Amino acid sequence: MQSAAAAFAWEFRRRHRWGMLAILAYILALAVMRLTVEIGNDKAFVIAMILPMSAAFLYFLAIFSFGLAGDLAARQSMFPSRMFTLPVTSTALAGWPMLYGSIAMMVLWLATRLLGVWPAGARVPLFWPFLLGPCVMAWTQALTWMSYPMPGLRVIVTVLWLTTIDAIIMAALELRASEGVMLALLAPHVPLAFLVARFAVSRARRGEVPDWRRAGKRTHVATRGRDPFPSPARAQEWFEWRQHGRSLPWIVAILLPFELALLFLFRQTPVIVFETLCGVLLTPPFMAIFVAATVSSGVTPFITKRPLTTGSLVAAKLKVAMRSTLLAWLLVLIAVPIAVRWSGTTPIVNDWLRELVKAIGMPRAVAVAALGLALLFASTWKQLVQSLFIGMTGREWLIKTAAIGALTCLGVIVPVAYWALGQRVIVAKLWVALPWILATLVVLKLVAATWVAIRLRDRGLVSDRTLLAGAVCWDIVVFALYGLLVWITPAVLFRRHALALLAILAVPLARVAAAPLALAWNRHR
Amino acid sequence: MNVIAVSGLTRRFGAKTALSSVTMTVPRGGVYGLVGANGAGKTTLIKHILGLLRAESGSVRVFDRDPVADPTAVLSRIGYLSEENDLPGWMRVDELMRYSRAFYPGWDDAYAEELRQTFALDPAAKVKALSKGQKARAGLLVALAYRPELLVLDEPSSGLDPIVRRDIVGAIIRTIADEGRTVLFSSHLLEEVEQVADHVTMIREGRIVLDAPLQEIKESHRVDGRLPSLDEIFVAHAGSA
Numbered sequence: 001m002q003s004a005a006a007a008f009a010w011e012f013r014r015r016h017r018w019g020m021l022a023i024l025a026y027i028l029a030l031a032v033m034r035l036t037v038e039i040g041n042d043k044a045f046v047i048a049m050i051l052p053m054s055a056a057f058l059y060f061l062a063i064f065s066f067g068l069a070g071d072l073a074a075r076q077s078m079f080p081s082r083m084f085t086l087p088v089t090s091t092a093l094a095g096w097p098m099l100y101g102s103i104a105m106m107v108l109w110l111a112t113r114l115l116g117v118w119p120a121g122a123r124v125p126l127f128w129p130f131l132l133g134p135c136v137m138a139w140t141q142a143l144t145w146m147s148y149p150m151p152g153l154r155v156i157v158t159v160l161w162l163t164t165i166d167a168i169i170m171a172a173l174e175l176r177a178s179e180g181v182m183l184a185l186l187a188p189h190v191p192l193a194f195l196v197a198r199f200a201v202s203r204a205r206r207g208e209v210p211d212w213r214r215a216g217k218r219t220h221v222a223t224r225g226r227d228p229f230p231s232p233a234r235a236q237e238w239f240e241w242r243q244h245g246r247s248l249p250w251i252v253a254i255l256l257p258f259e260l261a262l263l264f265l266f267r268q269t270p271v272i273v274f275e276t277l278c279g280v281l282l283t284p285p286f287m288a289i290f291v292a293a294t295v296s297s298g299v300t301p302f303i304t305k306r307p308l309t310t311g312s313l314v315a316a317k318l319k320v321a322m323r324s325t326l327l328a329w330l331l332v333l334i335a336v337p338i339a340v341r342w343s344g345t346t347p348i349v350n351d352w353l354r355e356l357v358k359a360i361g362m363p364r365a366v367a368v369a370a371l372g373l374a375l376l377f378a379s380t381w382k383q384l385v386q387s388l389f390i391g392m393t394g395r396e397w398l399i400k401t402a403a404i405g406a407l408t409c410l411g412v413i414v415p416v417a418y419w420a421l422g423q424r425v426i427v428a429k430l431w432v433a434l435p436w437i438l439a440t441l442v443v444l445k446l447v448a449a450t451w452v453a454i455r456l457r458d459r460g461l462v463s464d465r466t467l468l469a470g471a472v473c474w475d476i477v478v479f480a481l482y483g484l485l486v487w488i489t490p491a492v493l494f495r496r497h498a499l500a501l502l503a504i505l506a507v508p509l510a511r512v513a514a515a516p517l518a519l520a521w522n523r524h525r
Numbered sequence: 526m527n528v529i530a531v532s533g534l535t536r537r538f539g540a541k542t543a544l545s546s547v548t549m550t551v552p553r554g555g556v557y558g559l560v561g562a563n564g565a566g567k568t569t570l571i572k573h574i575l576g577l578l579r580a581e582s583g584s585v586r587v588f589d590r591d592p593v594a595d596p597t598a599v600l601s602r603i604g605y606l607s608e609e610n611d612l613p614g615w616m617r618v619d620e621l622m623r624y625s626r627a628f629y630p631g632w633d634d635a636y637a638e639e640l641r642q643t644f645a646l647d648p649a650a651k652v653k654a655l656s657k658g659q660k661a662r663a664g665l666l667v668a669l670a671y672r673p674e675l676l677v678l679d680e681p682s683s684g685l686d687p688i689v690r691r692d693i694v695g696a697i698i699r700t701i702a703d704e705g706r707t708v709l710f711s712s713h714l715l716e717e718v719e720q721v722a723d724h725v726t727m728i729r730e731g732r733i734v735l736d737a738p739l740q741e742i743k744e745s746h747r748v749d750g751r752l753p754s755l756d757e758i759f760v761a762h763a764g765s766a
Contacts, residue, residue, distance in 0.1 A: 226623065239624060302612060302613060304577060305577070306628060307596065307599075308628065
C-alpha cells in the first residue's frame with residue numbers, strides 16, 4: 001500500500017466488502033432492469049428502489065462513521081482508538097473517512113437519480129441532493145467522533161442536529177427555494193463538519209473526554225449495603241436490565257417529545273393529528289427492531305461461563321424484554337393523553353372515538369381499542385425477542401446472512417405485494433387461496449415448533465414441566481385471541497377457521513422457543 | 526477421586542488439529558501446571574474443561590459430570606480467571622461482587638471484602654476504568670471469593686506487572702492452603718509454574734508430551750548431575766518438535 005489514503009480505503013473495502021458488493025449488485029440489477037424492461041410509471045418499482053436505497057444510505061452512515069464497532073451511548077469518541085497511533089495527522093484521520101463516505105453518498109444519489117422512475121413531468125433536482133448525502137454523512141461522522149461530557153448525549157445531539165438540518169431543507173423546499181439557494185444552504189456544511197470532525201479526532205487522540213458528572217455526582221451508595229439477589233435468575237435479570245433493558249424506554253422517551261410536539265404545531269389539522277398519534281403508537285414496536293440487535297448480540301464469554309442453565313439465561317432475556325416493553329408503553333400511555341389535552345386536540349380525538357362507538361357499539365369499540373393496544377404491545381415484545389434465535393448463536397456469518405436475507409426479502413416482497421394488490425384478478429385469487437396459504441404457514445410453524453420442542457427435550461435444555469407450561473400458555477393466548485377476533489370481526493369478512501389460523505400465526509412460538517438451542521450452540525461449541 | 530478426567534479428547538478447527546487424543550487426570554488437591562508454547566492447545570483444553578467447547582471425540586468429566594450437559598453443577602464449583610479478562614466494563618466493582626455472589630452458594634462476604642481491600646479495589650470504580658492489573662485483581666476476587674473446589678487459571682499473568690503476578694501466585698497458595706482444593710494453572714511463565722506447581726503437564730501441538738510430578742520430571746532430565754529448570758526442559762522439548 002503506497003499511502004495512508006489507500007490504507008484507509010482498503011480497510012473500508014476489506015471489512016465491508018460483502019455489504020458493498022450487495023449494494024453494487026443491486027444497483028447493477030436495477031440498471032439492467034431499467035435498460036431492458038419497459039417500466040413506465042410503476043409505483044411498485046419506486047418502492048423496490050426506495051427500500052434498499054434507504055437501507056444502503058443508513059448502512060453507509062454506520063460504516064463510514066465507525067458506528068458499527070463503538071458504543072453509541074458512551075462519552076468517549078467512537079473513532080477507533082487503534083488508529084490514533086498511526087503516523088498521520090488528525091486532518092488525515094478525519095479527512096479520508098469523510099471523503100470516502102461522501103463519495104459513497106454521492107454515488108448512491110447518482111444511482112437513485114439516474115435509475116429511478118420519476119413521476120411524469122416532475123422536475124427532480126440533481127445537484128442539491130448530491131450535496132445533501134455528504135452533508136448528512138459529514139455531520140454524522142463529526143458528531144459520533146466527538147467526546148461528550150455525559151453518557152447518551154451523543155444520540156441526543158446527533159438526532160437534534162440532523163433533524164434541524166432536515167427541517168431547514170424541508171422549509172426551503174416548502175418555500176420553493178431555487179436549486180442555487182439549496183446549494184448555498186448545503187455547501188458550507190461539509191467543510192464546517194470537517195473542521196468539527198478534525199477537532200473531535202485530535203481531542204480524542206489526546207485522550208480528552210469532558211466529564212460533567214463529577215459536578216452533580218451522587219454520593220456512591222455501596223452495594224454492600226444493598227440486599228443480595230435472592231437467586232441467580234434474579235441476578236441475571238438485573239444484569240440484562242442494566243445492559244439492554246433500559247435502551248428501548250430511553251429511546252422512546254427521547255423521541256416522544258419531538259413526535260408529540262407536532263400535535264401542538266398542527267392542532268388545527270386533524271389528518272396530521274391522526275398521523276402523529278399513529279406514529280407515536282408505532283414508535284415502540286419500530287424502535288424495538290433496532291434495539292433487538294443489541295439484546296440478541298449480548299452473549300459474551302463472561303455470560304456463557306455463568307453457572308446458570310441455558311434456559312435460565314434465555315428466560316432472563318425474555319423477562320427483561322417484557323419489562324422493557326412495559327416501561328416503554330407506560331411512557332407512551334402517560335405522555336399521549338397529557339399531550340392531547342395540553343395541545344387542545346381532545347375534541348378531534350373525541351370525535352374519532354364517538355364515530356368508532358357509533359359504528360360498532362361501545363363494547364366492541366373498547367375491545368377493538370384494547371386489542372389494538374395489546375397487539376402493539378405484543379408486537380414490541382416480539383420484535384425484541386424474535387431474533388434471539390439467530391443473534392444468540394454468536395455466529396457472525398449466520399447473523400449477517402440473516403440480516404441481508406431479511407433486507408433482500410423486504411426489498412422483493414414489499415414491491416411485489418404492492419404490485420399484486422393493484423391487480424384485481426390476483427387479489428381475487430389470493431382471497432380465495434387465503435385459507436390455504438394460512439394453513440400452509442400454520443403447518444410450517446407447528447412443524448418447526450415440534451422440532452424445536454423435541455430438540456429442547458432431548459438436550460435437556462428445558463424441563464418437561466416448562467415445555468408443558470409454555471404450550472398451555474400459548475394455547476390460552478391463541479384461544480383468547482381467537483375468541484376476541486370472532487367477536488369483533490364480521491362473519492361475512494372472515495370464516496372462523498381463517499380467524500383461528502390467524503390467531504395461531506399471530507402468537508410467537510417456534511422462534512422464541514428456539515432461543516435456548518441457539519444459546520446452547522454458542523455456549524458449548 | 527479425580528476432579529478432572531479427560532480421555533482421548535480430540536478437537537479440530539477446520540484443518541488444524543488443536544487437541545489430539547489427549548488423556549489426563551487431575552486428582553483432588555495440589556497445583557497442576559499446564560505448560561506449552563503459544564497455540565499448543567492449553568486454552569482449548571481448558572475450554573473443554575469449562576464446557577465451552579464440546580468434545581468432538583473422547584470425553585471430559587469434571588467432578589464426575591459432563592460440563593456440557595450439566596454446566597450449572599460444574600461451573601458453580603470452578604473459579605476461573607483468564608488472560609482475556611471479559612468482565613463487563615459497565616459494572617462497578619461492588620456491583621460485580623453483588624452480581625457474582627448470587628451464583629455461588631459458598632460466597633464468603635467477609636473473604637470477598639478482605640480480598641477487595643488487599644487488592645485495593647475501589648468499590649465505586651467501573652470495571653472499564655480499571656487498569657489491566659486491577660481488572661485481573663477484580664477477576665481474581667470473583668474467582669476466589671466462594672472458595673471454589675477447582676481454580677482454573679488460563680495464562681492469568683500475561684502482560685501483568687510483578688506485583689499483580691505476586692497476587693496471583695498468592696491466590697494459588699491461599700487456595701491450596703484450604704485442604705482438598707485443586708488448582709489448574711496454565712502459563713508460559715515457567716518460573717511461576719515451577720514456583721507453585723506439584724505436577725506439570727506439557728502440551729505440544731495438541732499432544733501431551735510430559736505429564737508427571739514436577740520433581741520426577743526434573744529428575745528424569747538431570748544433566749551432569751544437575752537438576753535442570755523447567756525452562757530448560759521446556760526448551761529441550763520445544764526444540765525437538
